[in-house]
Amino acid sequence: MDSQHPPLETLQDIKRMMEQSSRFISLSGWSGISAGVCALLGATAAQLRIVSYLQALRGDHTYESYYRGDTNSLSASAAALYNDLFLIAGITFIAAFISSFLFTRARSRRNGTSMWDRTVQRLAWNTVLPMMVGGFVILRLVESGFYGLVAPCCLIFYGLALVNASKYTLGEIRYLGYGQLILGIINLWTGGWGLYFWAAGFGILHIVYGAFMWWKYERQA
Structure with a gap:
């Protein structure tokens, strides 16, 4: 039985080399964790910031200006919020990308492994x-005033990017993409909850x- 191990190890080495030549397999689980914390x-x-804006609408001159017909102050406050x-x-995004x-x-x-070869x-x-x-x-969408669609579109296009990129890295990343797509599609019909879905x-x-990725690929190392 022991004589079967060297051929098996050789096949595993060949498989590993093929994966390294066609996929970038050095994505770190800590990268996902750090990006999530930043988010x-x-x-x-x-x-x-939104809460402070709503409190200002209820309590200061901006709210009163709205009822006086003076919308300049209100518009300026909303523009500052956006x-x-x-x-x-x-x-x-910058903090998540750098980390x-x-x-x-x-x-x-x-x-x-290289950080900038043809696979990367x-x-x-x-x-x-x-x-x-x-x-x-x-x-x-922002130019047209459809602010409620910003969060779901962020999730949907990011999910599409992950699924599209999964062919060139660890396959598990497609499931993260599926999760983003599901949340984004649900959020299309749940206006007002965009920040929570985001x-x-x-x-x-x-x-x-x-x-999960750290536990599966990096824990033993």
């Missing part, structure tokens, strides 16, 4: 393309996915 912090900051929310979203990149680079170095380039392109298209769609998709699902 939850960003959602919390956005919620606090600018702050987009600023929070931008900072959250994910650092954890993935650390694991890539441990595995001795294909992975990046197949991830970025749906997100770029989604960005233009979301920009047009936090669930980009925050909680990322943390659950990252913890």
Whole structure:
């Protein structure tokens, strides 16, 4: 029976080499966890900003100006709110991207894999393309005033990007994409809950996915 182990180990080595040549397998579970934490912090900051805006509408001159017919103050306050929310979203994305990149680079170095070979380039392109298209769609929605569709479209296009990119990295990432798609589609018919769905998709699902990937691929190491 022992004589069968060397051929089996050889086949496993060949399989591993083929996977490394066609897939980027150094994604870190900590990348998903860190991105999820950043998303939850960003959602919390956005919620606090929205609450402060609503309190201002109820209590200060902005609310009174609305009933006096002076909508300039109200419009300025709403514009400031949207600018702050987009600023929070931008900072959250940058923080999540940097933290994910650092954890993935650390694991890539441990595995001795390149961070920018042809496989990674294909992975990046197949991830970025749906997100770029989604960005233009979301920009047009904002220009048209359909703010309630921003959160579900973020989830849907991000989910499509993950499913599309799963061919070039660990296959489990497609399930994270499915989860984003499901949440995004549900959120299309649940207006007013976009921030909570956004936090669930980009925050909680990322943390659950990252913890699972760490347990499966990195725990023993």
